Amino acid sequence: QVQLVESGGGVVQPGRSLRLSCAASGFTLSTYAMHWVRQAPGKGPEWVAIISYDGSNKHYADSVKGRFTISRDNSNNTLYLQMSNLRGDDTALYFCARDRSAAGRGGMDVWGQGTTVSVSS
Amino acid sequence: DIVMTQSPVLLPATPGEPASISCRSSQSLLHSNGHNYLDWYLQKPGQSPQLLIYLGSNRASGVPDRFSGSGSGTDFTLKISRVEAEDVGVYYCMQTLETPLYTFGQGTKLEIK
Numbered sequence: 001q002v003q004l005v006e007s008g009g010g011v012v013q014p015g016r017s018l019r020l021s022c023a024a025s026g027f028t029l030s031t032y033a034m035h036w037v038r039q040a041p042g043k044g045p046e047w048v049a050i051i052s053y054d055g056s057n058k059h060y061a062d063s064v065k066g067r068f069t070i071s072r073d074n075s076n077n078t079l080y081l082q083m084s085n086l087r088g089d090d091t092a093l094y095f096c097a098r099d100r101s102a103a104g105r106g107g108m109d110v111w112g113q114g115t116t117v118s119v120s121s
Numbered sequence: 122d123i124v125m126t127q128s129p130v131l132l133p134a135t136p137g138e139p140a141s142i143s144c145r146s147s148q149s150l151l152h153s154n155g156h157n158y159l160d161w162y163l164q165k166p167g168q169s170p171q172l173l174i175y176l177g178s179n180r181a182s183g184v185p186d187r188f189s190g191s192g193s194g195t196d197f198t199l200k201i202s203r204v205e206a207e208d209v210g211v212y213y214c215m216q217t218l219e220t221p222l223y224t225f226g227q228g229t230k231l232e233i234k
Binding site for chain 1: 158160162164169170171172174175176181182211213215217218220222223224225226227228
């Protein structure tokens with residue numbers, strides 16, 4: 001079945017780095033744009049980043065621009081989020097999500113269960 | 122930045138009765154191509170968000186037809202024709218017109234009376 005599974009979360013000190021992965025199965029990853037969305041404890045979702053189907057276009061929320069990098073390996077059906085210079089306000093449950101379209105803005109129709117990132121000294 | 126404002130924040134609903142949620146944007150979400158870049162999501166307790174409505178009024182695959190989306194420009198509405206117990210959770214609207222800053226509303230929590 002169509003599925004997204006995130007991994008790579010954990011507890012990390014401020015200023016350190018972490019890389020999240022999102023393994024896709026049941027569909028052809030290369031056909032869809034992909035997103036990262038995060039949700040801080042007790043808060044609503046916050047959109048983080050999007051990458052087009054072929055990786056040629058990437059966009060970021062202002063809160064992570066210059067610190068986070070989204071990438072994809074379509075041959076291995078995997079999406080990534082490289083996070084650097086982490087801060088306390090990056091603490092959240094991080095979801096990957098599939099866009100209905102190749103370029104984005106089609107609605108996020110498949111979501112993973114999320115991986116937790118906790119930034120603390 | 123486009124600000125999304127939902128109302129009400131808390132929605133007590135009666136099973137079998139209709140319910141509606143309003144979402145207003147600080148700027149028009151109507152693109153020159155005729156699409157309204159507004160989606161609706163439901164996050165059930167302990168679950169990931171799920172897409173209900175995309176581009177303002179299109180029901181996502183597998184979504185019951187008791188859910189409908191309407192509106193254009195800056196004013197949008199999500200309607201549930203007959204609330205069921207499984208509809209509890211937090212509903213979010215989200216605009217995708219402004220790239221790269223997609224923004225969610227603050228959420229509307231639907232609970233059963």
